[in-house]
Amino acid sequence: MRLPDRRPARRTTRPRHTRAVLVAVAALALTAGCTGGADDPGTGATPSDGVAADAGQPAPVDDVATQVVAEQTVSTPSEAGGEVTLVLRDVRVDDQVLTVRWALTWDAPDQADDASASLLDLGVDPTPLVTDTTHLQAFLPLCVKGDWNGAAVDRQECRQTMLASPRDHTTTRLQNHATLEGWAALPAPETPGGSLDVLVADGLPAFTGVTARQAS
Amino acid sequence: MTAGYARRAVAVLAAGVLVVGVPGAASASVPGAAAASDPAVEPPWAELARTPVTPDMRGRATLRLVGGPLALVRDKSVRELAREAPGVTTLTSDLLFAFDSAVPAPGAPEALAGVAAALPPGAAVVVDGHTDGLGSDAVNGPLSQARAQAVADALAAARPDLVLTVGGAGSTRPVAEEQVDGQDDPAGRALNRRVEVRVVG
Numbered sequence: 001m002r003l004p005d006r007r008p009a010r011r012t013t014r015p016r017h018t019r020a021v022l023v024a025v026a027a028l029a030l031t032a033g034c035t036g037g038a039d040d041p042g043t044g045a046t047p048s049d050g051v052a053a054d055a056g057q058p059a060p061v062d063d064v065a066t067q068v069v070a071e072q073t074v075s076t077p078s079e080a081g082g083e084v085t086l087v088l089r090d091v092r093v094d095d096q097v098l099t100v101r102w103a104l105t106w107d108a109p110d111q112a113d114d115a116s117a118s119l120l121d122l123g124v125d126p127t128p129l130v131t132d133t134t135h136l137q138a139f140l141p142l143c144v145k146g147d148w149n150g151a152a153v154d155r156q157e158c159r160q161t162m163l164a165s166p167r168d169h170t171t172t173r174l175q176n177h178a179t180l181e182g183w184a185a186l187p188a189p190e191t192p193g194g195s196l197d198v199l200v201a202d203g204l205p206a207f208t209g210v211t212a213r214q215a216s
Numbered sequence: 217m218t219a220g221y222a223r224r225a226v227a228v229l230a231a232g233v234l235v236v237g238v239p240g241a242a243s244a245s246v247p248g249a250a251a252a253s254d255p256a257v258e259p260p261w262a263e264l265a266r267t268p269v270t271p272d273m274r275g276r277a278t279l280r281l282v283g284g285p286l287a288l289v290r291d292k293s294v295r296e297l298a299r300e301a302p303g304v305t306t307l308t309s310d311l312l313f314a315f316d317s318a319v320p321a322p323g324a325p326e327a328l329a330g331v332a333a334a335l336p337p338g339a340a341v342v343v344d345g346h347t348d349g350l351g352s353d354a355v356n357g358p359l360s361q362a363r364a365q366a367v368a369d370a371l372a373a374a375r376p377d378l379v380l381t382v383g384g385a386g387s388t389r390p391v392a393e394e395q396v397d398g399q400d401d402p403a404g405r406a407l408n409r410r411v412e413v414r415v416v417g
Contacts, residue, residue, distance in 0.1 A: 202402035
């Protein structure tokens with residue numbers, strides 16, 4: 001996986017010092033077949049809800065809740081100060097749906113530990129974009145209404161109804177040193193195995209060269 | 217994904233979302249259950265802790281992305297390399313070029329050869345590059361021109377009979393608003409980053 005030290009978009013109004021740092025690429029990364037996946041009976045913790053015994057099969061287990069596929073730390077893309085660390089947890093294909101999971105931590109040493117800021121304050125507006133650079137297609141979150149390729153009103157509807165979390169960057173707040181877990185569901189590439197660039201939010205660095213794991 | 221296609225498939229959001237992960241939730245004999253007999257002293261989570269998660273609850277709390285009641289249409293969330301309109305093909309710059317670059321992506325020449333193949337023999341073709349509204353004209357103008365030239369070069373390589381004219385408009389001719397209700401709209405900006413191939417004669 002390549003991690004660029006460039007910004008994914010030009011921002012002339014809010015310059016910041018980009019110091020994207022590759023921290024880690026987990027061994028169990030996103031390559032197909034590397035992990036047992038959430039459906040693997042031998043993976044993860046024992047189900048705690050008792051459903052497994054009733055159904056005769058293990059309950060699903062969140063096997064990527066703490067996974068770190070790649071991580072980048074950059075200056076907070078706003079005047080809020082400090083830095084943000086973006087973790088890519090998982091890029092996974094289930095049937096025709098590609099799920100991106102990520103985590104964002106805000107660290108501002110010069111502010112109180114109980115200080116908080118909205119994502120808007122931090123200059124982060126998550127709308128994950130996955131680009132298949134092999135097959136030259138780009139994917140945005142599935143939405144209940146609207147159309148990402150349509151007019152402004154259609155794009156706004158899509159933005160408001162997209163299958164992703166968080167969806168509202170004005171009301172979603174993050175406390176200093178706390179971590180926000182996010183996800184988005186996008187269309188899966190029609191041709192599997194392509195090299196993917198994952199951009200969680202415009203203005204944050206992209207993760208490039210990612211291969212989605214095929215969970216089904 | 218057509219609607220019919222969507223209906224045929226069922227995918228469940230990763231990790232069986234919304235599975236309530238309360239330690240010991242499956243059993244009524246969990247710590248704290250004894251206090252349940254006295255609602256006045258039990259902690260606020262006690263009722264949840266002694267509530268078993270049933271398959272029915274799991275089913276009702278699982279969002280099925282396709283095949284369910286939601287009208288999800290794949291095409292509305294997929295951006296293709298080329299968008300066709302009568303007489304003009306609009307190419308998505310984000311898929312052809314790296315950020316701030318006019319060097320074609322590895323798969324671009326083959327894709328552009330496909331675009332070239334659809335053009336009429338000996339056609340006069342105008343290739344115009346466009347950027348989004350970020351950055352200065354001093355950057356956007358030359359970048360749009362260089363990207364248009366790269367596309368034109370690929371078209372000419374595949375179809376030497378074409379008569380090509382190359383231009384770069386920078387951010388002066390947007391096709392999408394880049395702000396909606398005062399909010400930044402990256403999806404609109406992405407639509408503006410494009411190269412148009414127009415048959416003029």
